[in-house]
Amino acid sequence: MTDRPVLVVNSGSSSMKYQLVDPDAGVAVASGVVERIGEPGAAGRARHSFAGNDTTFSGPIPDHAAALEVMRQLFVDSGRPLRGERLVGIGHRVVHGGDVFADPVLIDDAVLRQIRAVSGLAPLHNPANLTGIEQAARAFPGIPQVAVFDTAFFRTLPAAAATYAIDADLAARHAVRRYGFHGTSHQYVSGQVATVLGRPLADLDQIVLHLGNGASASAVRGGVAVETSMGMTPLEGLVMGTRSGDLDPGVLLHLAGPGGLDPAGLDTLLNRRSGLLGLAGTNDFRDLQAMMDGPDADRAAAARLAFDVFCHRVRKYIGAYLAVLGRVDVITFTAGVGENAPAVRAQVLAGLEGLGIVVDADRNAVRSRDARIISPPDTPVTVMVVPTNEELAIARATVTVVG
Numbered sequence: 001m002t003d004r005p006v007l008v009v010n011s012g013s014s015s016m017k018y019q020l021v022d023p024d025a026g027v028a029v030a031s032g033v034v035e036r037i038g039e040p041g042a043a044g045r046a047r048h049s050f051a052g053n054d055t056t057f058s059g060p061i062p063d064h065a066a067a068l069e070v071m072r073q074l075f076v077d078s079g080r081p082l083r084g085e086r087l088v089g090i091g092h093r094v095v096h097g098g099d100v101f102a103d104p105v106l107i108d109d110a111v112l113r114q115i116r117a118v119s120g121l122a123p124l125h126n127p128a129n130l131t132g133i134e135q136a137a138r139a140f141p142g143i144p145q146v147a148v149f150d151t152a153f154f155r156t157l158p159a160a161a162a163t164y165a166i167d168a169d170l171a172a173r174h175a176v177r178r179y180g181f182h183g184t185s186h187q188y189v190s191g192q193v194a195t196v197l198g199r200p201l202a203d204l205d206q207i208v209l210h211l212g213n214g215a216s217a218s219a220v221r222g223g224v225a226v227e228t229s230m231g232m233t234p235l236e237g238l239v240m241g242t243r244s245g246d247l248d249p250g251v252l253l254h255l256a257g258p259g260g261l262d263p264a265g266l267d268t269l270l271n272r273r274s275g276l277l278g279l280a281g282t283n284d285f286r287d288l289q290a291m292m293d294g295p296d297a298d299r300a301a302a303a304r305l306a307f308d309v310f311c312h313r314v315r316k317y318i319g320a321y322l323a324v325l326g327r328v329d330v331i332t333f334t335a336g337v338g339e340n341a342p343a344v345r346a347q348v349l350a351g352l353e354g355l356g357i358v359v360d361a362d363r364n365a366v367r368s369r370d371a372r373i374i375s376p377p378d379t380p381v382t383v384m385v386v387p388t389n390e391e392l393a394i395a396r397a398t399v400t401v402v403g
Ligand code: ADP
Pocket: 211, 212, 213, 214, 241, 283, 284, 285, 286, 287, 335, 336, 337, 340, 341
């Protein structure tokens, strides 16, 4: 076991996920989640995994400071206490870096001010990320804190890809542009592709499909992001578990007019009640696939339609990114659905032989946690499944920043 681990923290408004990562071996030493932070009474709970055993907590967790104390105690209870002096650093996932942050940074007061300044762009996420950082700095004084931004990998988007065609002054005043999200995953996966294939990253034109509960696609030329499907917010692009993805903006006008929805109602509809959930009543892909084969014909038809809409949207983006790149060497599936749903991979890429894109049925059916090629040998485009690991990417970025 490493002597110099990194603690990775992903702090949400009511939950905090963490992993103690050995960045050299590329493994999580321990991990856990603290949930229902700030809920009244003793509703809080936490689960911690170390060496194949789970340790749990339930009781009051009034705030993020308490959540960190719970985490620290769970490390003690599990038999492997977390000793601050041995941490290389603490790496924090921060959702929005605005147009300020193109790389991970060591957190100081100026950085905290800048993260706060762009928080209006991610009001649900950045304030919670900031609270996590501030409390971790208090709980582990003297340990370097590093911020790794979901948007950073997409700071390289060309202006033509990052710009919305609306009044330019208004857009500038309100920082309305395309930022992209899931960048840590797209960067990690596109880098892994080069490593696994044993080819220089600089030589590869790639399309990466991150299909999880949130979903996004990117076009990556030589390791540099040139397009991505999420925009100013994570709402744009692919169909997701509970988010609509692309929509005619006129739909919003219609729903706000005759539909009578106010901004909060639209937010709830598009972020929480749309996507697979809106179409078929579940945002869990496993449940969706079970429903497709289930006894209830109406539910099966709704699930089938949701599945088809999901796959069609991904396919449409692949076509778009082929044109953006002009050519493609590798198409890669990642995240919960991308890694585990062969039926999605098969349907998304069916009938594209004319473009040099083929999925080998046997290779596609293999269940594995390893990165793998699912196209036949000697086809022009390599199709891969590569497990994402955002925590490892954040841990390695933390080591690089701390030096
Ligand atoms: P996020 O990190 O965005 O919460 P994940 O990347 O963990 O999401 O992906 C979650 C999604 O992956 C869920 O819809 C889940 O049902 C789906 N998923 C996980 N395992 C499988 C599987 N074996 N087959 C199909 N879908 C799966």
